[in-house]
Amino acid sequence: MADKIICIVEDKPDLREGMSMMVQFTDGYELGGSYANAEEAMEKIPGIVPDAVLMDINLPGASGIACVTSLKAMFPQMLFLMCTAYEDNDKIFDSLKAGASGYILKTEGPARIMEALGDMLEGGSPMSSNIARKVVASFVSMGKDNQLIETLSDREKMVLEQLAKGLIGKEVADALQISGGTVRKHVQNIYKKLHVNTRVEAVNLYLKR
Template structure:
């Protein structure tokens, strides 16, 4: 049975080219093509696609907002972002709201079809540039997490107090230690987390 593919793309020429690409692929059929998110949100529940090729920069609702709404109401649909954007924020927001893959328009028809095939095989297709960004982000997360884990229980305790806005004198009183000891612990925290200020230390701790 052919897989039904929907398209959301505001550029008419590209939308028609993508539609033609889907129609000329033997194991796919076009479920519908839409010029904006609002039309897609209204039409997709009736057209019942198996997967959607989704642009991000759309007039009105963005492609990310479109995926968020459609995925919530149609969890069985797979979403493949097909966009020109490579910035980290859009990549991770797309994945957070339910997209299963993220490719670039510049990848070309063959790779887009291959990405759809991969999607139906249970994969999470990504352009090579995008995959490198995702891997780098996880690497940064692991590095930060390792730094936090290197803190002693006392250092974590002090960071918790700092995160609540306590001053050194207040922390010392609460923990029944000297302010000099608090300062020493804070200096150790800075060194382990590779930061220079209290704000940086607290932000890193809270984002772990």
């Protein structure tokens, strides 16, 4: 069986060199190339078409997430393992939405990173345990948000949908052909049922459902 070609995108020279050596000394892997920034990676990787890429997030210039988005659009089959120091929720979900198949913290060490790479190449979606807990917690939270939205009446959902489009009270009234007073009453009920105090909070819950 042919060796799997791996590329690395990491801006810190010592870490990039260390990861490169890990790949070179692991049976079944071949180092396709290592790059210090997303721009170089986006230029060179299309000519290599590796099986997988170890991708840092916080890079000079374009981010690792932007790099994944760009390369994934060209090569849907290419696999990306985010190797990062960040446990930030937005970065986790932006990475997964961009097309990353795994998310590993650098602090877990070289052996775990290589184990995660192997897991991903075999069809898995490896994540550091605390990252996985954040993902699960987010889905639990989304489920609760959905339950709250479902307590709204059909008319209240219609009002909230108009608010989510950026319409103000009078515009909502015109769009739904109801009075301004009726809109205000619906909005009060929406706030009460969703346990929020502002339009922004209500719209955020609606959009996250």
